[in-house]
Amino acid sequence: MSFRIKFAISVFACIFLAGVSCAWAQQKGQWVPGQFGLNAGAIPAPGVTYANLALNYSASQLNGPNGNSLNVPGVTGTYSFWVDENIAYFVPEHKILGGYYMPYIDLNYATGSLVADITGTNLSTGGGGSGFADTYVQPLNMGWHFGKRVDFTAGYGFFAPTGRFTQGASNNVGSGYWGNAITSGTTLYITKNQATTANLTTAWEIHGEKHGTDITPGQTFTDEWGFGQVLPLKKDLSQLAQIGFVGYDQWQVSHSSGTLPVGGTPGIPESLIPFYSVHAVGVQVNFILPAKNLLAFLKYYDEYRALARPEGRTIAFGFSYTFRIPKPAPPKPAAPKP
Numbered sequence: 001m002s003f004r005i006k007f008a009i010s011v012f013a014c015i016f017l018a019g020v021s022c023a024w025a026q027q028k029g030q031w032v033p034g035q036f037g038l039n040a041g042a043i044p045a046p047g048v049t050y051a052n053l054a055l056n057y058s059a060s061q062l063n064g065p066n067g068n069s070l071n072v073p074g075v076t077g078t079y080s081f082w083v084d085e086n087i088a089y090f091v092p093e094h095k096i097l098g099g100y101y102m103p104y105i106d107l108n109y110a111t112g113s114l115v116a117d118i119t120g121t122n123l124s125t126g127g128g129g130s131g132f133a134d135t136y137v138q139p140l141n142m143g144w145h146f147g148k149r150v151d152f153t154a155g156y157g158f159f160a161p162t163g164r165f166t167q168g169a170s171n172n173v174g175s176g177y178w179g180n181a182i183t184s185g186t187t188l189y190i191t192k193n194q195a196t197t198a199n200l201t202t203a204w205e206i207h208g209e210k211h212g213t214d215i216t217p218g219q220t221f222t223d224e225w226g227f228g229q230v231l232p233l234k235k236d237l238s239q240l241a242q243i244g245f246v247g248y249d250q251w252q253v254s255h256s257s258g259t260l261p262v263g264g265t266p267g268i269p270e271s272l273i274p275f276y277s278v279h280a281v282g283v284q285v286n287f288i289l290p291a292k293n294l295l296a297f298l299k300y301y302d303e304y305r306a307l308a309r310p311e312g313r314t315i316a317f318g319f320s321y322t323f324r325i326p327k328p329a330p331p332k333p334a335a336p337k338p
Contacts, residue, residue, distance in 0.1 A: 029205045029220030030159045030179045034314040037246035037284045038228040040199035041151035041187035043100050043143035044322055049089040051320035056082050059312025065274035067307050079310045082111040099144035106136040110173045129171030133163035153185040167212030178208035195230040215258030222250040242286035251277040276308040293322035
């Protein structure tokens with residue numbers, strides 16, 4: 001997951017701590033909202049599934065801890081990033097514990113720092129780089145079909161700090177710390193033909209210490225949701241469209257630890273920094289070729305509330321394709337009519 005950062009000068013206003021006017025910083029988590037929407041609990045067919053997701057985030061408004069826009073004199077510019085995610089799932093044919101084992105890996109190309117470290121004098125301590133970013137691996141991931149009404153997945157993954165990172169550098173790509181994520185995905189089929197769905201993804205992040213500092217970012221919780229409807233584009237159901245409403249919510253749920261250096265001063269405790277959160281709604285459109293195991297998607301989210309962080313919009317698009325292993329048997333020819 002990647003970030004491209006463009007801010008002319010300072011972004012966050014100063015607040016008063018212990019009677020001293022100080023800059024404050026916010027260390028974001030590693031999960032970028034907008035990863036999932038419709039079909040959150042769907043389980044790929046046995047084989048290898050490759051998915052590509054391109055995601056852009058852009059914001060020109062920065063909010064304070066009460067959700068108010070910070071109109072700081074002289075502050076101009078936007079905060080934006082691009083990420084190109086390359087995701088590979090493997091699903092064996094045979095069930096385990098009544099479900100399907102489905103580990104995956106996500107290799108990312110970044111156009112900026114993976115995590116923005118927002119301070120009172122600069123949006124990021126390093127965000128102008130590009131290249132291979134942090135890697136997400138989900139070695140434990142299981143999926144179950146509960147009848148014809150519910151698909152559910154649960155797993156554990158980790159963020160490996162493979163992206164370039166040096167504390168204070170201007171061309172960082174990675175976050176500089178390890179992260180852990182406990183995830184789930186649920187799809188509820190509202191109608192018997194499974195055309196109408198309600199979907200929910202959750203991710204709980206627990207972070208390690210940031211390299212070169214004593215800062216450990218606070219834990220983060222994210223949910224991503226969607227309500228979708230499948231519409232046939234051809235009578236034989238060889239081409240389908242799926243449309244729906246989607247959204248995401250993300251909260252910092254525990255204090256960061258360590259000390260934030262401020263200029264030449266010893267710094268202030270990270271535990272005094274306000275918690276961040278963000279909420280967004282949007283739409284998703286999918287084009288599906290069931291017989292070809294191919295799905296293409298486009299998603300747009302507009303953030304309607306953000307605390308202690310930028311407020312903007314997210315666009316994501318891409319596709320997924322499954323290489324079936326073993327290949328399904330061809331359909332038997334129909335018996336001749338008497």
